Each structure stands twice: as C-alpha cells, then as structure tokens.
Amino acid sequence: MAHQGNSNQPRQDYLKWEDYFMGLAGLAAMRSKDPVTQVGACIVGPDNSIVSVGYNGMPNGDDKSFSWGKGFENNLENKHLFVCHAERNALNYARANSTDLKLCTMYVILYPCNECAKAIAQAGIKKVVYYSNKHEKKVETIAARRIFENLGISIEPYTTPNKIIVIDLDKINRT
Numbered sequence: 001m002a003h004q005g006n007s008n009q010p011r012q013d014y015l016k017w018e019d020y021f022m023g024l025a026g027l028a029a030m031r032s033k034d035p036v037t038q039v040g041a042c043i044v045g046p047d048n049s050i051v052s053v054g055y056n057g058m059p060n061g062d063d064k065s066f067s068w069g070k071g072f073e074n075n076l077e078n079k080h081l082f083v084c085h086a087e088r089n090a091l092n093y094a095r096a097n098s099t100d101l102k103l104c105t106m107y108v109i110l111y112p113c114n115e116c117a118k119a120i121a122q123a124g125i126k127k128v129v130y131y132s133n134k135h136e137k138k139v140e141t142i143a144a145r146r147i148f149e150n151l152g153i154s155i156e157p158y159t160t161p162n163k164i165i166v167i168d169l170d171k172i173n174r175t
C-alpha cells in the first residue's frame, strides 16, 4: 500500500469553494474590534476569484473617538451610528478597484441590514450567502429581506455543515 505522502491521488478533504469563501469572510471578521458581533464579507467573481473582503470597523479604523458600546440611553455612545459595516467596506474596496460586481456573489457572516442591502442592490450583486441571521426580528433585517425579495436578489443561508474551519499554519512543517 502506498504511503499517504506518496499517494498519486488528489486529497479529498480539501476546502470546498463555499467553505473557502465563507471561511475568508470569517477570517476577515476576526479583524473586527467589535466586542459583540464580528462580521466579515467576501465578494467572489463568477470565476471563483476573490474580488474583495471587508469587516465591520470604525471609520478609518479610528477606535479612540468612538465607543464600541451599545444599549446606552445616549445614542451617541452607541457604536451603531458610527461603525462601517462589513458589506459596505467590501463593496467600497471593490469599487476602488473599479470591479464590475454584477456577476459577483457576496458571502457574509451576518444577514445584511437594510443599508447594506441597498448598497448590495445598487452594486448589482444578485446573490448573497449568509451565515447567521441572529438579528432576523430587527426591523433593519426585515426591511433588508424586503429589498432582496422585491429586487430578485437571491439570499441564501450557508448550508455546508462545516462550521469550524481550522487554520493550522504550522502543518506545512509537519508534512
């Protein structure tokens, strides 16, 4: 029997495309400084090329002038009025590179809010795959769903059972 390392067969447990793209969105989310909800988005071209990634963060990464709090009576102490959403950051980066997004798909960790849904629609993206819908009862999410439905933008949950993707950087040294 051939030693595994000498096999002439391709690996079978390689990362499938959907897992790769959602994994990249998850990796981008790990850059977020939001203490509660870290969101990442990955925009993918029709040829499976990575067009852009983004995550939620304060404008220009300024964490000193803005609070990451929420639930404060004074809305100006809450993060929500200030934080730039992952989807918008990914769209802005793609636009800065003049990419036509019409045939692209967006993979995103959280179901987009209404503002992101509008930006996705304006960019011409026709397919969105999301991981969590933990804010599904919020009016922003309900409005987003209406935008997607009315404009015929496909919004699908990520269904792959692969919820944990381990990145073992040192594996290369053991094989």
Ligand SMILES: O=c1ccn([C@H]2C[C@H](O)[C@@H](COP(=O)(O)O)O2)c(=O)[nH]1
Residues within 6 Å of the ligand: 034, 036, 037, 038, 039, 055, 056, 057, 070, 079, 083, 084, 085, 086, 087, 110, 111, 112, 113, 114, 116
């Ligand atoms: O479409 C969206 C919606 C939300 N976000 C970001 C904005 C905030 O940083 C968090 C939400 O915080 P909660 O504590 O869960 O209210 O998610 C986003 O990037 N994209």
Ligand SMILES: [Zn+2]
Residues within 6 Å of the ligand: 085, 086, 087, 112, 113, 114, 115, 116, 117
């Ligand atoms: Zn949003």
